[in-house]
Amino acid sequence: MSLYSEKVMDHFRNPRNVGVIENPDGVGEVGNAKCGDIMKMYIKVENGILVDVKFETFGCGSAIASSSMATEMIKGKPLSEALALTNKAVTEALGGLPAYKLHCSVLAEQAVQAAILDYYKKNNIPYDPADFKNALEEHGHGDGDGE
Amino acid sequence: MKVYADNAATTKVRPEALDAYVKTSQTLFGNPSSLHSEGQRAKELLEDCRARVAAVLGADPREIYFTSGGSEADNQAILSAAKSGALKGKKKIVSTAIEHHAVLHTLEKLKKEGFEVVLLPVDGSGIVKVADAEAAIDENCCLVSVMTANNEIGTIQPVEEIGALCRAKKVPFHTDAVQAVGHLPVDVNKFGCDYLALSGHKFEGPRGVGALYCRRGAPLFNLVEGGAQERGKRAGTEDLPAIAAMTVALELAVKNLPETAKTVQTLRDFVIDGLSSIPHCALNGDRERRLAGNVSFCFEGVEGEALLLYLDDLGVCASSGSACTSGSLDPSHVLLAIGRVHDVAHGSLRLTFNENNTMEEMKYLVEAVKTVVSKVRSFSPVWRDLQTGKRQYIL
Numbered sequence: 001m002s003l004y005s006e007k008v009m010d011h012f013r014n015p016r017n018v019g020v021i022e023n024p025d026g027v028g029e030v031g032n033a034k035c036g037d038i039m040k041m042y043i044k045v046e047n048g049i050l051v052d053v054k055f056e057t058f059g060c061g062s063a064i065a066s067s068s069m070a071t072e073m074i075k076g077k078p079l080s081e082a083l084a085l086t087n088k089a090v091t092e093a094l095g096g097l098p099a100y101k102l103h104c105s106v107l108a109e110q111a112v113q114a115a116i117l118d119y120y121k122k123n124n125i126p127y128d129p130a131d132f133k134n135a136l137e138e139h140g141h142g143d144g145d146g147e
Numbered sequence: 148m149k150v151y152a153d154n155a156a157t158t159k160v161r162p163e164a165l166d167a168y169v170k171t172s173q174t175l176f177g178n179p180s181s182l183h184s185e186g187q188r189a190k191e192l193l194e195d196c197r198a199r200v201a202a203v204l205g206a207d208p209r210e211i212y213f214t215s216g217g218s219e220a221d222n223q224a225i226l227s228a229a230k231s232g233a234l235k236g237k238k239k240i241v242s243t244a245i246e247h248h249a250v251l252h253t254l255e256k257l258k259k260e261g262f263e264v265v266l267l268p269v270d271g272s273g274i275v276k277v278a279d280a281e282a283a284i285d286e287n288c289c290l291v292s293v294m295t296a297n298n299e300i301g302t303i304q305p306v307e308e309i310g311a312l313c314r315a316k317k318v319p320f321h322t323d324a325v326q327a328v329g330h331l332p333v334d335v336n337k338f339g340c341d342y343l344a345l346s347g348h349k350f351e352g353p354r355g356v357g358a359l360y361c362r363r364g365a366p367l368f369n370l371v372e373g374g375a376q377e378r379g380k381r382a383g384t385e386d387l388p389a390i391a392a393m394t395v396a397l398e399l400a401v402k403n404l405p406e407t408a409k410t411v412q413t414l415r416d417f418v419i420d421g422l423s424s425i426p427h428c429a430l431n432g433d434r435e436r437r438l439a440g441n442v443s444f445c446f447e448g449v450e451g452e453a454l455l456l457y458l459d460d461l462g463v464c465a466s467s468g469s470a471c472t473s474g475s476l477d478p479s480h481v482l483l484a485i486g487r488v489h490d491v492a493h494g495s496l497r498l499t500f501n502e503n504n505t506m507e508e509m510k511y512l513v514e515a516v517k518t519v520v521s522k523v524r525s526f527s528p529v530w531r532d533l534q535t536g537k538r539q540y541i542l
């Protein structure tokens with residue numbers, strides 16, 4: 001099927017880091033109220049490093065591939081770097097997404113931020129709300145949406 | 148194994164139709180409007196096809212207009228009745244919530260032009276209530292449009308009853324029979340319809356060709372202006388090879404209809420029974436009053452596009468009414484109309500069969516769907532929440 005790039009299909013067929021982390025340090029669940037997709041991200045943090053990341057996704061091929069790619073891009077990275085992950089970077093790493101599927105990559109960015117925010121809150125770590133703009137927003141349509 | 152289970156979307160052209168296509172384009176290539184003998188031979192075949200299509204529908208050949216397909220036929224019928232109605236000050240149209248977009252979008256356009264459009268609801272199994280139609284039809288109506296059978300969930304509508312109602316109330320009746328022709332007995336007099344749309348590619352004919360039945364005396368306006376083809380109602384040189392191929396396909400479909408329907412229904416029932424064992428799923432549409440080749444399910448905790456892509460990897464071609472496959476973010480209006488909530492409509496799967504499918508394929512298909520549903524559920528946060536009791540099962 002040529003709806004998606006080969007990279008998307010690879011991550012869809014063989015999602016990386018799929019599943020749950022028992023006793024995670026942070027969990028983020030975000031959804032697109034309109035299309036109904038839901039993404040859940042689990043993280044394990046040691047010394048400010050994301051030592052483990054796992055995800056579960058209820059959504060289409062691009063939503064699954066976006067979550068998979070996002071976990072791959074942040075695993076083993078410092079939190080600050082993970083926080084800087086953008087939907088644009090995820091989309092580019094996937095070799096592009098159809099315009100009407102861009103909101104799926106936004107969901108991945110939001111899920112990462114939501115998980116880190118959860119970690120900060122649980123551990124009473126002070127944070128700059130500006131870093132979590134997207135995660136704190138109502139989980140509606142991301143601005144990466146092509147419609 | 149390869150399983151093509153998307154015959155409601157389109158079918159593979161049957162060899163006899165392809166032969167007719169090739170033969171016509173090579174040996175009867177004249178323009179039916181030309182005076183010379185090549186043209187007149189083509190004209191003869193064109194009129195022969197018209198008579199044969201008419202015979203299948205119980206119509207008069209003068210009531211058959213060849214079109215570019217089902218969408219055009221639906222558009223022309225509805226816009227004609229509306230235009231004629233408006234001239235008499237009647238600007239109300241009654242239709243249903245589950246029509247194909249060829250009908251619904253045409254009605255939306257008319258709504259913007261000031262028509263009142265009433266879309267009848269359907270019950271949980273996807274069937275329109277005749278009493279609702281009766282209550283909605285009044286003297287301001289210029290058209291009632293109810294599809295013969297639904298393309299997504301396969302339900303067969305009470306068109307004969309609604310047709311009789313329209314006769315009694317003297318309101319023109321249109322039926323989109325695109326999914327029905329070649330699969331169910333269709334007779335314009337039994338249906339009591341004034342307009343009926345059909346499309347070649349749903350019964351193993353070519354795509355891009357269809358027909359509009361328009362009862363004598365019912366208003367018909369052009370969508371395409373130009374030459375005098377199709378009794379002046381549809382300009383453009385006729386696609387005779389396609390018309391000939393469609394006619395052959397239609398005749399063959401109808402000739403073997405009872406046997407084919409029985410065989411296909413056996414496949415359908417096997418798949419419905421097989422998939423019903425998947426936990427937390429539901430069949431969409433009526434169990435009995437449905438097209439012989441239609442299976443439609445919703446699986447809870449599953450998203451349809453992912454389902455389709457994984458099935459495709461296993462060689463199965465299917466379709467879904469999921470929001471993610473629509474390109475519009477909204478799940479299918481048909482699934483919403485039968486009361487499926489967004490989350491559940493998300494996990495829909497449509498499998499549509501015809502005579503080319505085999506029982507061996509069905510056995511493979513059922514296992515493939517079971518495997519893929521389990522796979523998608525294995526990493527679905529919605530499924531996890533359902534299983535842990537954080538969310539309540541709907542199905």
Ligand SMILES: Cc1ncc(COP(=O)(O)O)c(C=O)c1O
Binds near residue numbers: 155247326347356
């Ligand atoms: C119920 C129904 N009406 C109309 C159409 C449109 O037919 P066509 O593709 O020939 O324009 C289709 C098929 O796509 C259909 O299923």
